[in-house]
Amino acid sequence: MDRTARAFRVIEPGRGALVEVELPEPGPDDVVVRTRHSAISRGTELLVFRGGVPASQHGAMRAPFQVGEFPAPVTYGYLAVGTVEEGPPELRGRDVFCLHPHQTGFVVPAAAVCPVPDEVPAARAVLAGTVETAVNALWDAAPRVGDRIAVVGGGMVGCAVAALLAPMPGVRVELVDVDPARAAVADALGVGFALPDEAAGGCDLVIHASATEAGLARSLELLGVEGEVTELSWYGDRVPRVPLGEGFHSGRLAIRASQVGRVSPARQARWTYADRMALALRLLGDARFGALITETVAFGTLPETMTRLAAGAPGLAVRVDY
Template structure:
């Protein structure tokens, strides 16, 4: 028998709502997960919320458990942490991560969840998908001991890349962003910080994650001769212009794409998607990643919070979504209007 649950849907670009959805019992080889937390991947999810997925990329941009189609109505998201309530004995009661949209309960194949290590708090585990993106980027970039590296764009992805690079021996990392307040995040991650105007030049490698044309242009300017930009930004339907005259050819610069949808060619023969995600969760045992969870709201407030995130009124890096306890979660209202009663808790 199907049981009631609730899910966040984008009804149309710029408009979200919580809908009741039926959830079946878990069958053979499946698990029923009760959500504890989910996270808003601010760059990609707000782009989807605004309706910015290009028509030619709508199939490639589908999330693993997405329902509906772009630009909407669509159920989209991929940072969910929950507790297994039904399923195989080895998973029953375990805290797991799943690439699932924002939903109170859901049934997925058992192979679609990854157990969260005991050393990783469930709240922090929502960052697993973003850390996985950073891992793939660094497999693509292959930084060397002693490299001078800039990360342009101090959003979720850029900060995760910087946090991992801070562990490389002898590497000098500078996080670059137009928002001076991100200097506090950089300090928490153990890396340097600069605004674009003050950023150090002569870099061996630049990882670009600002999703702006100006950021990509500045990334090229910061490179030493024969340096490389690893491009992580997703621009959606926006056009990006670059001036490739001048120093681009004389310095023999490189711009290379990195995208998490496929395992980096550098590790594809020896690592699976599951291996990469398990590694990301292991890396999250470091409490330094808590600095990236800077906003928090209840699931019921998400329809009001998403427009604020998309419009920039809420400056959160990772917006944490909390779910009601099992005893009350399914009795909460599904028609609550968003916006007027949103309670935000921010850390600097």
């Protein structure tokens, strides 16, 4: 493989470019990967693109193979699938998932990649990081049989959560979003859909993933007595107001955070990061997850694509083809 590659880099907040990078010589424990697909995480990646990572979170929000520092210049991303061209015999020729930025090829430790199961298309496997986040969220939220659950925010993570909840026995799952077009996605995932004003209340559990003040407020309103909101949104440098008046105390409501950077305490003693990622990839054998990919673009269009998405272009996951 050529020891150079092209990568997408945020040059300054709001502007990106494709740059040439030198790849290191692989060591005995490394793999050389030729990228086939990556995906854009609209939430975190667009926040990084806009320069919205607060200084206090620069360390916590580093991606595993990030190059540069926030706010810019920085090469950032974490949803990539490629084919191993050099490395251990058991991986050579295999498609693997890696938490790597958008780049035509890369060299990483073999331990940093996870083989894509044969039954999972590489083009769908780019969602592994998103599904991993949803798995961790449900470990934190601990839904129960028969629960009444709302998922507020029909973005990539919210839809992945809804997809995992759908097969649970007896649950009522409703995807809640301001965009009526999300109804078609909810139908493909096998869950109900409602606009915020029409959502069913009395929920045992609400998963909030809209990253908006209004979404968080509505999440609290949808809870029944002793209900809990699991907050997946990351607001970056914004400071959302949290409505803790009205029925918050009388209803004995709760809000708890969930973040994929750590394995949920409910599973830490028995599950590693690699175990969790392997589970996410296995779950992507379910074709319903294909509904989360609503656009495909060529790698060469990434500077224009990121600018367009940051301006508010609609859709869910954007897959980048190389």
